[in-house]
Amino acid sequence: DAGITQSPRHKVTETGTPVTLRCHQTENHRYMYWYRQDPGHGLRLIHYSYGVKDTDKGEVSDGYSVSRSKTEDFLLTLESATSSQTSVYFCAISGNGGRSSYNEQFFGPGTRLTVL
Amino acid sequence: KQEVTQIPAALSVPEGENLVLNCSFTDSAIYNLQWFRQDPGKGLTSLLLIQSSQREQTSGRLNASLDKSSGRSTLYIAASQPGDSATYLCAVGKTSGSRLTFGEGTQLTVNP
Numbered sequence: 001d002a003g004i005t006q007s008p009r010h011k012v013t014e015t016g017t018p019v020t021l022r023c024h025q026t027e028n029h030r031y032m033y034w035y036r037q038d039p040g041h042g043l044r045l046i047h048y049s050y051g052v053k054d055t056d057k058g059e060v061s062d063g064y065s066v067s068r069s070k071t072e073d074f075l076l077t078l079e080s081a082t083s084s085q086t087s088v089y090f091c092a093i094s095g096n097g098g099r100s101s102y103n104e105q106f107f108g109p110g111t112r113l114t115v116l
Numbered sequence: 117k118q119e120v121t122q123i124p125a126a127l128s129v130p131e132g133e134n135l136v137l138n139c140s141f142t143d144s145a146i147y148n149l150q151w152f153r154q155d156p157g158k159g160l161t162s163l164l165l166i167q168s169s170q171r172e173q174t175s176g177r178l179n180a181s182l183d184k185s186s187g188r189s190t191l192y193i194a195a196s197q198p199g200d201s202a203t204y205l206c207a208v209g210k211t212s213g214s215r216l217t218f219g220e221g222t223q224l225t226v227n228p
Contacts, residue, residue: 031213043160043205043218058215073209090159095213103148103167103212107160 003027003038006091006108020079023091030095035088037068040114088112118143122219137191137222141208144187147210151191153202196226
C-alpha cells in the first residue's frame with residue numbers, strides 16, 4: 001500500500017457543472033499525476049505535478065485544471081463537465097527515495113465519474 | 117510520439133502453464149519500463165520496474181526483461197494460477213519523474 005487515496009470514489013453529475021476530484025498521499029512523494037482510463041484509449045495523462053505549485057499539462061488536458069498547494073494533495077477540476085469526460089480517473093505518485101525505486105509509480109483506487 | 121503495443125490483447129491458459137506477455141515500444145530512448153496488473157474495477161498494482169540500464173527484474177514467479185535497442189519487453193509468469201487472472205499493462209517513462217505511456221494491456225485468464 002503506497003498510502004494514496006482518492007475521493008470521491010464514484011460521482012454522477014450533470015453537463016455544465018464543475019467537479020473536483022481529490023488525490024491524497026501520505027508518503028511525501030514528489031511527483032503526482034492524473035490519468036484517465038477509457039476503453040480503446042488505455043490510460044492517458046491529464047496533468048502532473050513535480051512539486052508544490054509546480055504543475056504541467058499532459059496529453060489530454062483540455063477542460064481540466066489542477067492545483068497542488070501542499071505536498072500531500074493534488075486536485076483535479078473539471079471546469080464545466082461534458083459527457084466526453086465520463087471516465088475512470090486515476091491518481092498516481094512517484095518520487096520517494098526512501099521507498100522502493102524513486103521512479104516507480106503507484107496508483108490510487110480510481111474515481112468513476114459519469115457526466116449525464 | 118511514443119507508442120506502446122501489447123500483444124496479444126487477450127490470452128487464456130490452463131492453470132500451471134508458464135506464459136509470456138509481450139510489450140513493444142517505438143522510441144527506444146526510454147528511462148524505465150514498468151509492468152502493472154489491474155483487476156476488474158480496481159486500480160493498477162505495480163509489479164516490476166526496470167531501469168533502462170537493467171536487462172531484467174524478478175519478483176517471485178514474475179520475471180520481466182528489457183531489450184531497449186529492439187524496443188521490447190517481456191513479462192514471464194511461471195506456473196500460472198487462477199489468481200493471476202487480470203489485465204497486465206506495460207508502460208514506459210522517458211525521463212525521471214515523467215509521465216508514463218501505456219499500452220492497452222493483455223487480458224489474462226488462467227483456467228482451473
